[in-house]
Amino acid sequence: MTRTLTALSARRRHPMAVVVLIALALLLVGGLYAALSPREARATTATASADDIQTGKELFLANCSTCHGLDAQGGPVVDGKNPGPSLIGVGAASVDFQVGTGRMPLAQSGAQAPEVDKIRFSQEQIDQMAAYIASLAPGPAVPTEEQLDTSGVSDEEVARGAAIFRTNCAMCHNSQGKGGALTAGKYAPDLTGTSAKHIYEAMQTGPQSMPVFNDNNISPDDKTAIIAWLTDRGGEDTRPDPGGLTLGSLGPVSEGLVAWIAGIGALIGVSVWLGMKSS
Amino acid sequence: MSDIERADEAHGQPGSALAKPGGGVPDRFENPGLPPHRHRMGDTDPQAAKRAERQVAFFLLLSILGSIGIIVSIIAIKYDGSFERVSWSTKAIGLSMFLSLFALGVGAVHWAKTLMPDDERIDMRHRQRGTAAERAAAVAILKEGAGEAGLGRRPLIRNTLVGALALFPIPAVFFFRDTGPLPGNDLSTTMWEDGIHLVKDPEGGRIRAADVTLGSVVHVLPEGIEDVEHPLNEKAKSAVLIMRLEQDLLSEKQNEWGVDGTVAYSKICTHMGCPVALYEQQTHHLLCPCHQSTFDLTQDCKVIFGPAKRPLPQLPIAVDDEGYLVATSGFHEAVGPSFWERG
Numbered sequence A: 001m002t003r004t005l006t007a008l009s010a011r012r013r014h015p016m017a018v019v020v021l022i023a024l025a026l027l028l029v030g031g032l033y034a035a036l037s038p039r040e041a042r043a044t045t046a047t048a049s050a051d052d053i054q055t056g057k058e059l060f061l062a063n064c065s066t067c068h069g070l071d072a073q074g075g076p077v078v079d080g081k082n083p084g085p086s087l088i089g090v091g092a093a094s095v096d097f098q099v100g101t102g103r104m105p106l107a108q109s110g111a112q113a114p115e116v117d118k119i120r121f122s123q124e125q126i127d128q129m130a131a132y133i134a135s136l137a138p139g140p141a142v143p144t145e146e147q148l149d150t151s152g153v154s155d156e157e158v159a160r161g162a163a164i165f166r167t168n169c170a171m172c173h174n175s176q177g178k179g180g181a182l183t184a185g186k187y188a189p190d191l192t193g194t195s196a197k198h199i200y201e202a203m204q205t206g207p208q209s210m211p212v213f214n215d216n217n218i219s220p221d222d223k224t225a226i227i228a229w230l231t232d233r234g235g236e237d238t239r240p241d242p243g244g245l246t247l248g249s250l251g252p253v254s255e256g257l258v259a260w261i262a263g264i265g266a267l268i269g270v271s272v273w274l275g276m277k278s279s
Numbered sequence B: 001m002s003d004i005e006r007a008d009e010a011h012g013q014p015g016s017a018l019a020k021p022g023g024g025v026p027d028r029f030e031n032p033g034l035p036p037h038r039h040r041m042g043d044t045d046p047q048a049a050k051r052a053e054r055q056v057a058f059f060l061l062l063s064i065l066g067s068i069g070i071i072v073s074i075i076a077i078k079y080d081g082s083f084e085r086v087s088w089s090t091k092a093i094g095l096s097m098f099l100s101l102f103a104l105g106v107g108a109v110h111w112a113k114t115l116m117p118d119d120e121r122i123d124m125r126h127r128q129r130g131t132a133a134e135r136a137a138a139v140a141i142l143k144e145g146a147g148e149a150g151l152g153r154r155p156l157i158r159n160t161l162v163g164a165l166a167l168f169p170i171p172a173v174f175f176f177r178d179t180g181p182l183p184g185n186d187l188s189t190t191m192w193e194d195g196i197h198l199v200k201d202p203e204g205g206r207i208r209a210a211d212v213t214l215g216s217v218v219h220v221l222p223e224g225i226e227d228v229e230h231p232l233n234e235k236a237k238s239a240v241l242i243m244r245l246e247q248d249l250l251s252e253k254q255n256e257w258g259v260d261g262t263v264a265y266s267k268i269c270t271h272m273g274c275p276v277a278l279y280e281q282q283t284h285h286l287l288c289p290c291h292q293s294t295f296d297l298t299q300d301c302k303v304i305f306g307p308a309k310r311p312l313p314q315l316p317i318a319v320d321d322e323g324y325l326v327a328t329s330g331f332h333e334a335v336g337p338s339f340w341e342r343g
Helices: A002-010 A017-036 A050-063 A091-100 A123-136 A155-168 A196-205 A220-230 A252-275 B046-076 B083-114 B132-149 B155-167 B171-177 B231-238 B252-257
Strands: B004-006 B121-123 B198-200 B217-222 B240-244 B262-266 B278-280 B285-287 B294-296 B302-305 B317-319 B325-327
Touching (some): A050 A123, A091 A196, B198 B325, B252 B262, B262 B325
Antiparallel strands (some): B217 B240, B240 B262, B278 B285
């Protein structure tokens, strides 16, 4: 032991010592990160068993049937308003989106169901409810891992996805996907941080005010390309910002605010200085 | 220096001491005079003047650095097509331009404010009306000129002169007309006509009627738009939205011009021509993002909110033998915002 330490100590001034030390440190940090970082949650795509459908039905009856009806046929119309639409034929994708983003169960009625951070169901429970709804009538299924994998999307496809986004999505969700206002308190939400799965499902099912973009309108490959552009292809920057200061990418609202307050403020400051007498 | 004089002694005196007999100061105003003159630091303290001089030089030096910076950033930052370089290049050139101009201005103003003479000068108002003799002389000159020209005696020349001057500008109308082609009926017509297929924007490809599911919206262009002379001009008029909703929500005319609840409407707002593309599939409202004009699809795109005055025009569509959506005629009215000759 002593001999080893002495040997190490003797070599500590060796030119390669720094390189070796850095390599060791990198290995240590990387290893720790790999061991300790949280694993990405993976959606279970196992085919639904009869048990799942039964459990899903029980969950549905306990949590959703008040508004959507005991057989998911839609709630009773009261005062000309339908508290909950029929869920027959909306498909598993719709359930996974609405419950998975916390929009359902709806806490209170309003202009539209807001996204909620706290999801009240586990992914397993959501899958069971989705299986039950999917068993009622065919509808859009939850997208596969392959459809959500953006790593193989080429630059050309990302550009194509961006072009499709600009025509089909940008007028509501803003050219950078930052969201925007609709009528009567409704709004298109900010897409930053929305998971690939939920973006895909929203296109397929058209939740709330959003229209449906089925696979014949925007093909599955193009949907993946849009997601690749929106989510920066899983980390890398596919939406470079040459200006350097996006001001939230909100367009004239924040830009105008800065121009009026900072720009005109600076002009006023200079004018005051111009008119001031020197001390 | 007869009317303008240095105000050195005038400071701190009541204005009436300055009022001159020939000056234009009316009696009813009391001239407040000038406030006491306050000397600047640089006027009394040579040290301060030296400091101000150095400050001015500092700003001028900054401006020199900025100007050199412009040249350096143009030469040093080469475009290689990457956004990063574009970003650095514009920022470097812009900031050094700012420094070059702004520091120059600040230096000049600071110089004027701290070191240049700051004593006020008094300039008395002058009577603007001429004397009676001057006015009479001017009238006499005019009368003499008119008499010598003899226009009153020679009506032939007078009348032909009027005619010549009146006709002279008229040819300009033709020159202005030649500055550009007139729009003709371009504003009233679009590419759409019987037999033109609907294709998806931007991907292209015909649209099967059966593929448009309930709640769907598809952004549509006329087939062959890429091959016309000015595709963007055509796109600005011919962009169309198709939406499918429950047939019983639609009027008889809408159903007749649509296919199984799929209806096609112009995407060009009748207010200012923005694309009305925000479709709320639950309320069946189309919202224009520019000025919030809202059109109700279930009422034949009637305006229910906002500054637009006319409903969006509907495009009659049908299904061809192979199941694709196809226009059965052009728009029955001009699309987009109002214009002069619009009927």
